[in-house]
Amino acid sequence: MTKTVWKWVVSAIAILLAIMVIYSYVGPEEVDHHSDHALDEYEKAREERSG
């Protein structure tokens, strides 16, 4: 891979990492799949999505 190609790849990885870091600080709390309530919510949302 040439320098030009690497520049694009590194930029994409940097954006992806930045999103992940920002999300870890400002994103909502992780859904607790072990809690019954959260699991219900999660299943409901998934059903909605799959139509």
Add this chain to the structure above:
Amino acid sequence: MLEKIENVTLSVVGMTCAACSQRVEKGLKRMNGVHEANVNVTTEKATVTFNTEETTIKQLTEKIETLGYDVRMVKADFQVTGMTCAACSNRVEKKLNRLEGVQKAAVNLALETATVEYVEGVISPSDMKDAVHKLGFGLKEKDDSSNQVDSKQKEMEVQLGKFLFAAILTFPLFWSMVTHFEFTSFIWMPDMFMNPWVQLALATPVQFIVGAQFYVGAYKALRNKSANMDVLVALGTSAAYFYSIYLGIEAMEQGIVMPDLYFETSAVIITLIVLGKWFEARAKGKTSQAIQKLLGLQVKTATVIRNNEAVTIALEEVKVGDRLLVKPGEKIPVDGVILDGHSAVDESMITGESIPVDKKSGDIVIGSTMNKHGSITMEATKVGKDTALAQIISIVENAQGSKANIQRMTDKVSGIFVPVVVVIAIMSFFVWYLFVTPGDLGAALIPTISILVIACPCALGLATPTSIMAGSGRAAEVGLLFKGGEHLENTQSIQTVVLDKTGTVTKGEPMVTDFVYEAPFEKELLLQMVSSAEFKSEHPLAHAIVNYAKEEPVQLMETEQFEAVPGHGIRAKVNGYDLLIGTRKLLDDEKVEYNKAQVKMTEFEKEGKTAMLIAVNGQYAGLVAVADTVKETSKQAITRLKKLGLEVIMLTGDNKRTAEAIAKQVGIDQVVAEVLPEEKSAVVENLQKEGKKVAMVGDGLNDAPALAVADIGMAIGTGTDVAIEAADITLMRGDLNSVADAIIMSRKTMINIKQNLFFAFVYNSLGIPIAAVGLLAPWVAGAAMAFSSVSVVLNALRLQKTKLSPNEMERSK
């Protein structure tokens, strides 16, 4: 007033489909002074014929720029020598800036350099060198690497980079989409990627950084009141992207944590289309391999003999008349004549003929061919643009850039395709929104996006030009030079092949086989007079007699009068004697009695020899028989032509008996003999009147009218320049197998074009209804669209592997 008509080929950047090329073509044609414009999306070339008094190249480039495209400029750095002050650099700079085709020139006195931005194809560095040289300065290229190849390579790297960039950011979105389905719901996925903000952050760079090229393309097209594939891609992906933002905002207001969004649709479509573009660029690069191979044949340096010393100089510095030294294993730098030495020369790179040709003093050699054995000294006769290789490159480039008739039709179709598709997409949207899923904007949008994406006419626009490029490129490799795409297209419909005899079926190098003299004339004196008279003639039979006389040997005498009687012979006065040498008709016209010769003459003719009567001072004096030998490959080639279902006719000015004897040797059943040069074209026309599509194959000056009249004219490359000029196809190999090869190549190319068009049409016409009824997910439409373009180009590339000459077929077995 006499119009100054000029032809220019400009490299146009930014065209993505046939609609773009149509727009540029129309725009150029509307300009004052432009007579003809031909734009090819595959080669990215615009060929314009214009009146220089009404428009300039600068205006043409400006027009292309206002249409939303760019003309590829080549930036080259030069070393300037001989400058001493600012006035010098100013003069050089002004001179360069004034040259037609130079966009911008800057000269740096301190560094002694000049940076010139110029329009490729209009002006070359050597033109600039000449201009600067006239001012008294020197100009030398700093870097001879091909700028164009570099820029295309760079473009490909950027496309690959963009694809990887888009792929990395799209992957999480695609992941989230995959888990939507019932059968894939078991796949684990971090919640983060379902978050609308995260999806927005991932999709935005793909939409506006990678997708910027589509927005720019669409803007340029719409500004010029037209539409292309960029419009469709920009419309489709924007609809998905902005609708997702709208849904995201709505979801937040309603407190929904994981709304149903379509960010992955736009991102996946863009990623796949960029991937398709990268594949397409790579494959397109391969279709022009033929040109790159030809360019690669050129040598960089030559050894010149100056003041009895061998000096190595750059190829561009070789001039006509220079004496060059070529050692064994070296390439012959330019076209020329051997002065000293003999060798075997491998001309396969030019003629496709694999057996090396023996060359001796006086023989012509072609530049870029390989000197195998001996060391030779040659004189340069053609340099630069005039060499055979340079002309071959120019013919192949023209053929690859020209349009076949079938392409003009598809260009028209793809030109109106985009607006029609947009209308269909809008109609589909309303049908879904009002009737199928009333009030559901998202459900109505999905089939609309799919229609916009699947209907891109890329495959349609690429179908013909890629096949023409690959086909004519492959043909050039075996020594078949088609002068235009239309000839490649028309050759397949040929029904009748008319072959000239001398030089085409036969070697065209006749030799004297018999010399009969009648008392009171003596052989030596008669031969002396006959050869002296024939020395003035250009006819191959005359050369045979002169060569025979040289071998005897006899001394030539002065010829006082000479007159060629076309098709019949010559009239001359040598040493006070009136001479007639030629056919029966010539002697009949002069009322010379030659009964004694009849029996012998008939005998010679039955053997396939050409017998010429000699009369001195109105009295029959003798007979000279000349025979031409048949080319070794002629019989095999004619069998191949017959197997292809073609009618083969031999045409000659020779008498019927000689012609029939030759025809019998090679297996030709139909012969038209005793045809005068001016009647050859009439024979072709008569065949055409019978409704036949006729190809004429010839090599001589006298074949030129027939070559021009025929549906397809094929000139043997070893023949005269006039014949090559008049013909549609040049057969670089002297071998008649090339005729069959040309027809096979044309047939295969046309089949390939039809396959591509069929695929492209079927794909678009099936894809649209499937998308309209909602059975095609937008991302699948994106993948299918990318695949369609790539598959069309890959199918065209198959032509590069076509097996042609019998030797090749034999090898492949």
